[in-house]
Amino acid sequence: MPEDTYDMIVIGAGPGGYVAAIRGAQLGLSVLCIEREHLGGICLNWGCIPTKAMLRSAEVLHLAQRAKQFGLTIADPTHDLAAIVKRSRAIAKQLSNGVGYLFRKNKVTSLMGEARLAGDGQVVVTTKDGVQTVRSDNIVIATGARARQVPGLEADGKRVWTYKDALAPPHEPKRLLVIGSGAIGIEFASFYNGIGADVTVVEVMDRILPAEDAEIAGLAKKAFVKQGMTFFEGAKVAGLERHDDKVIARIDTADGVQELEFDTVISAVGIVGNVEGLGLEELNIKIDRDHISTDACCRTGVDGIYAIGDVVAGPWLAHKASHEGVMVADLIAGNQAHPVKPESIAGCTYCNPQIASVGLTEAQAKEAGHALRIGRFPFQGNGKAIALGEAQGMIKTVFDAKTDELLGAHMIGAEVTELIQGYVVGQKLEATGQDLMETVFPHPTLSEMMHESVLDAHDRAIHI
Known part of the structure; x- marks a missing residue:
C-alpha cells in the first residue's frame, strides 16, 4: 500500500512520467507514479512502439517482394494482418511490463488509478479499491494526450478509426482514407499501403507533411505516388456518410467537391492534451489550446506543480517528454536545470x-x-x-x-x-x-x- 507523503508524485507513466519517476528515484527522492491505464502510456502501448512493429512487418514484406533484385527466390510473399497485429501487441506488452520492472529496480512506488489535484500538495486517487489521498510538495503532471475529434468526422471504431483502432483493426482496409498527413497519418498510410490497401490521403494544408522541409516533402510525395497512393492537398473532408460496410467521404478540393467511397477512414488530425478531471481550473493552472502552459523549465506557475510531455506545448514527441522528465526531476532534487530547446528536437517519420x-x-x-x-x-x-x-x-x-x-x-x-x-x-x-x-x-x-x-x-x- 502506498505511503501518504512523497518527495515527488508523478501523474502519468508514459515516456515523460515514468522517466521522471525513475530519475527522481535515482536522485534519492521518494517517488510515487500514478497511472490510470497502462505503464508506458500511449507511446509504448498504442503509439511509438507498436506502430514501428507493424511498419517493420510492411518493410519486410516489401523486401520479400523485391527478393529477385537480391538474387533470392521467395515465392509469392503474402501477409497475415492478424499475425502482424499479434506481434505488435506482444511487443507493446513486453515493454509495458519492462516499465514495471524498472520501477521495482529503482524503488519507484506505482499506483493504478485516476488522480485529481486537491490543492496544498494533495492528490486524490480513485482506484479499483476505493479512494485515497497522497501528498507531495512536488507534483509532475504527465497525463499525455489523445486523438483530436473533429465534429462530423468522429471515430466510431468500426469504419472510422483513430490511431488506436488502426493498431488493433476490426477488419483489413481495402480502400482507406487517411485524414491528415502529419507523422501519424503518413505512417498509417504507408503501413496499410504496404500491405496492399488502396490509400488516399487528404491534407488541409497546401502540401503533405507540412512540418517538414518543402523539398523533402515533395520527394516524399513523389515516392508515395509511385507506390500507388493518392493525395488531395489544400483540401478537407467536409463530411462522412456512414454505412455498415462503407463510408462515403465528401472531399472539398480546389476543383470542387468530390464524393468518394472507402471501406475505412483513419482520422489523424492532431491531438488534445488530457487536461480534464485533474482539478487544474481550481488551482488556476493555465490551459492554452487544450494544453497546459509552462515556462522553459516546465513550471506551471503554481508552486511545486510541473507539467511535461504531450500535455504541454509541442513538439509532441516521446523523446522530448523524456528529456523534460529528467530535467524536472533534477530541478526537484536541487540540480541545475537543462531546458529543452524545441528547435533541437529531431522529428522522425517511419514511413517508406x-x-x-x-x-x-x-x-x-x-x-x-x-x-x-x-x-x-x-x-x-x-x-x-x-x-x-x-x-x-x-x-x-x-x-x-x-x-x-x-x-x-x-x-x-x-x-x-x-x-x-x-x-x-x-x-x-x-x-x-x-x-x-x-x-x-x-x-x-x-x-x-x-x-x-x-x-x-x-x-x-x-x-x-
Whole structure:
C-alpha cells in the first residue's frame, strides 16, 4: 500500500512520467507514479512502439517482394494482418511490463488509478479499491494526450478509426482514407499501403507533411505516388456518410467537391492534451489550446506543480517528454536545470521512405533572415545505399553562410531516422560546417552522405 507523503508524485507513466519517476528515484527522492491505464502510456502501448512493429512487418514484406533484385527466390510473399497485429501487441506488452520492472529496480512506488489535484500538495486517487489521498510538495503532471475529434468526422471504431483502432483493426482496409498527413497519418498510410490497401490521403494544408522541409516533402510525395497512393492537398473532408460496410467521404478540393467511397477512414488530425478531471481550473493552472502552459523549465506557475510531455506545448514527441522528465526531476532534487530547446528536437517519420529532420527548414531559415549555404547529397551517390538496394533519397543541410552554423538538417531515405542524431549531436556541440567537414566518417556507411551534404554546402562535394 502506498505511503501518504512523497518527495515527488508523478501523474502519468508514459515516456515523460515514468522517466521522471525513475530519475527522481535515482536522485534519492521518494517517488510515487500514478497511472490510470497502462505503464508506458500511449507511446509504448498504442503509439511509438507498436506502430514501428507493424511498419517493420510492411518493410519486410516489401523486401520479400523485391527478393529477385537480391538474387533470392521467395515465392509469392503474402501477409497475415492478424499475425502482424499479434506481434505488435506482444511487443507493446513486453515493454509495458519492462516499465514495471524498472520501477521495482529503482524503488519507484506505482499506483493504478485516476488522480485529481486537491490543492496544498494533495492528490486524490480513485482506484479499483476505493479512494485515497497522497501528498507531495512536488507534483509532475504527465497525463499525455489523445486523438483530436473533429465534429462530423468522429471515430466510431468500426469504419472510422483513430490511431488506436488502426493498431488493433476490426477488419483489413481495402480502400482507406487517411485524414491528415502529419507523422501519424503518413505512417498509417504507408503501413496499410504496404500491405496492399488502396490509400488516399487528404491534407488541409497546401502540401503533405507540412512540418517538414518543402523539398523533402515533395520527394516524399513523389515516392508515395509511385507506390500507388493518392493525395488531395489544400483540401478537407467536409463530411462522412456512414454505412455498415462503407463510408462515403465528401472531399472539398480546389476543383470542387468530390464524393468518394472507402471501406475505412483513419482520422489523424492532431491531438488534445488530457487536461480534464485533474482539478487544474481550481488551482488556476493555465490551459492554452487544450494544453497546459509552462515556462522553459516546465513550471506551471503554481508552486511545486510541473507539467511535461504531450500535455504541454509541442513538439509532441516521446523523446522530448523524456528529456523534460529528467530535467524536472533534477530541478526537484536541487540540480541545475537543462531546458529543452524545441528547435533541437529531431522529428522522425517511419514511413517508406523514412523522413527525419532537426532545426530550421530552408524556408524558416530564410524567413529568419539568414544568408544560407545549402548542401544536398543523393542516396544514389552512396555505395552502401546502392548495395542495400535503397538508392532513393536525399540528405539536405542548411548552414548560415556567415557564421557556418548548422541551422537545420533534413533527410529522406532508408534508415534516416537513425542518421539524424549525428546532426543533433553536432548542433548540441555547436559544430560548424568546417568541424563536420574535418570529421572522418566510416566507409562504407550511409552516414557518409551526411558528410557529403556538408561538403556540398561548401562547394567541396566529392561524389556528385
